[in-house]
Amino acid sequence: MKLTLKIWRQKNADAKGQIVEYPIDGIEGDMSFLEMLDILNEDLITKGEEPVAFDHDCREGICGMCSLHINGEPHGPDKGITTCQLHMRMFKDGDTIFIEPFRANAFPVIKDLVVDRSSFDRIQHAGGFISVNTSGNTIDANAIPINKHDADEAFEAATCIGCGACVASCKNSSAMLFVSAKVSQFALLPQGKIEATERVLNMVKQMDEEGFGNCTNTGACEVECPKGISLENIARMNREYLSASLKG
Amino acid sequence: MSGILNSSVGRKFAMALSAFFLMIFLVQHFAINILSVFSADTFNEASHFMGTFWVVQYIFQPILILGVIFHFVMGMVLEIRNRNARKIAYVKYNGNANSTWMSRNMIYTGAVILLFLGLHFYDFWFPEIEVKFIDGDMSGLLANGEYRYFEHLQHKFVDVWRVALYCLAFVFLALHLLHGFSSAFQSVGANNKYTRGLRGFGKAYAIIIPLGFIFIALYHHFN
Numbered sequence: 001m002k003l004t005l006k007i008w009r010q011k012n013a014d015a016k017g018q019i020v021e022y023p024i025d026g027i028e029g030d031m032s033f034l035e036m037l038d039i040l041n042e043d044l045i046t047k048g049e050e051p052v053a054f055d056h057d058c059r060e061g062i063c064g065m066c067s068l069h070i071n072g073e074p075h076g077p078d079k080g081i082t083t084c085q086l087h088m089r090m091f092k093d094g095d096t097i098f099i100e101p102f103r104a105n106a107f108p109v110i111k112d113l114v115v116d117r118s119s120f121d122r123i124q125h126a127g128g129f130i131s132v133n134t135s136g137n138t139i140d141a142n143a144i145p146i147n148k149h150d151a152d153e154a155f156e157a158a159t160c161i162g163c164g165a166c167v168a169s170c171k172n173s174s175a176m177l178f179v180s181a182k183v184s185q186f187a188l189l190p191q192g193k194i195e196a197t198e199r200v201l202n203m204v205k206q207m208d209e210e211g212f213g214n215c216t217n218t219g220a221c222e223v224e225c226p227k228g229i230s231l232e233n234i235a236r237m238n239r240e241y242l243s244a245s246l247k248g
Numbered sequence: 249m250s251g252i253l254n255s256s257v258g259r260k261f262a263m264a265l266s267a268f269f270l271m272i273f274l275v276q277h278f279a280i281n282i283l284s285v286f287s288a289d290t291f292n293e294a295s296h297f298m299g300t301f302w303v304v305q306y307i308f309q310p311i312l313i314l315g316v317i318f319h320f321v322m323g324m325v326l327e328i329r330n331r332n333a334r335k336i337a338y339v340k341y342n343g344n345a346n347s348t349w350m351s352r353n354m355i356y357t358g359a360v361i362l363l364f365l366g367l368h369f370y371d372f373w374f375p376e377i378e379v380k381f382i383d384g385d386m387s388g389l390l391a392n393g394e395y396r397y398f399e400h401l402q403h404k405f406v407d408v409w410r411v412a413l414y415c416l417a418f419v420f421l422a423l424h425l426l427h428g429f430s431s432a433f434q435s436v437g438a439n440n441k442y443t444r445g446l447r448g449f450g451k452a453y454a455i456i457i458p459l460g461f462i463f464i465a466l467y468h469h470f471n
Contacts, residue, residue: 006339008339019339069338071340071342072338072340072341072342072343072345073342073345073346077345098339098340100339100340103334103336103337103338104333104334105332105333105335106333169346171330171343171347171352172330172334173330173333173334174256174330174333176256176257204255204256204257205255207256208255208256212256212333213256213329213330213332213333213334214256214259214260214326214330215256216260216351216354216431217351217430217431217435218346218347218348218351218352218427219346219347219351220343220346220347223345223347224346231434231439232439232440234434234439235438235439235440236437236439238257238260238434238435238437239437241255241257241258242252242257242258242261242436242437245252245255245258
């Protein structure tokens with residue numbers, strides 16, 4: 001397969017970036033998208049040019065590290081996957097592929113396609129945890145009976161890998177799907193209910209301070225989420241937040 | 249509670265509440281307007297009641313005007329904040345792959361509706377205010393002793409360009425409601441087993457009400 005890649009190149013966080021065109025040949029349909037970029041980088045290194053910087057880690061769709069906005073969509077044209085799970089068979093010989101970093105003020109570009117997603121970490125630090133006294137009399141979590149429906153919903157929310165595709169796909173750069181998943185996974189379980197009020201208030205406050213946009217319910221985040229996190233979580237977070245605000 | 253409007257979730261909630269209020273008003277407005285198709289006398293009586301009853305005039309009407317202003321101002325605030333959240337745009341952005349045109353363009357469909365409201369106020373509301381509160385005539389009657397409301401309505405829909413503008417505005421209203429109805433429920437946290445049915449009802453509402461207004465405008469133009 002012969003392709004034309006149009007890749008965002010940016011030397012560092014302060015430099016002005018631009019799209020640079022790279023022709024590439026010999027790409028097989030069974031290759032992953034990241035393998036294709038590996039081949040491009042080997043070519044660039046051989047030519048003595050700077051390789052394209054991009055995020056990746058597990059390459060199994062687990063860690064959420066690989067980002068990339070491919071042909072106008074986070075993680076490319078396939079649904080329910082991360083970029084490392086995207087195969088080149090999704091493209092045709094002769095295609096032009098635009099590869100850009102996830103765009104949001106809260107995700108500043110570090111270099112080329114690598115963005116700083118530590119704003120998600122700070123939101124987690126603001127309340128995405130439970131405080132457990134481990135002095136010796138802690139009840140085993142498995143000994144606490146939990147309604148099956150709630151357990152399933154909490155588990156589904158907890159599958160969020162924090163990749164940032166929700167922010168990247170949202171026309172408003174809203175992080176509400178991510179934050180709502182983190183709020184929901186605790187709000188549904190007895191262990192999480194104790195700190196529920198301050199958790200949702202603090203996490204939403206941190207989300208707003210990071211400069212993410214306001215959700216207008218376009219649903220793009222749900223469609224692009226590699227883990228299928230549902231918009232129901234955003235509705236739950238809205239309820240939790242309003243209830244917490246009334247209490248506070 | 250104090251800082252709720254300063255938060256993104258709080259702003260969504262306030263936007264949704266004003267939307268609910270406006271959607272209920274739209275049903276009431278339609279219910280009175282459709283009377284004009286069936287009976288001029290009933291339409292005149294209903295219009296006179298709405299135009300002179302103090303609860304409607306001095307309580308509901310100011311709340312409605314404030315509701316429209318709030319919905320528009322908050323919509324603009326959200327749009328500006330959201331645009332500022334991504335200062336560098338994508339070179340290639342494929343919004344159709346994951347969202348509807350209506351959901352991405354609420355600000356534009358809303359702006360067209362606002363422009364239409366200017367024309368609608370010029371046509372109906374300002375003349376009413378002039379007669380009632382400047383001329384001091386609360387009778388609602390013409391010189392021949394008949395109510396003026398039905399005649400005023402028919403007179404306004406003679407001009408084909410005005411009718412065309414009204415119809416176009418109602419198409420934009422339908423586009424706005426196709427996303428706005430279900431979005432308002434999501435914003436107040438209502439996403440449950442009834443959501444699917446509610447979405448269907450919302451789509452029906454978003455099509456039937458504007459289509460009804462289009463029918464009324466065309467009916468009076470051709471009759």
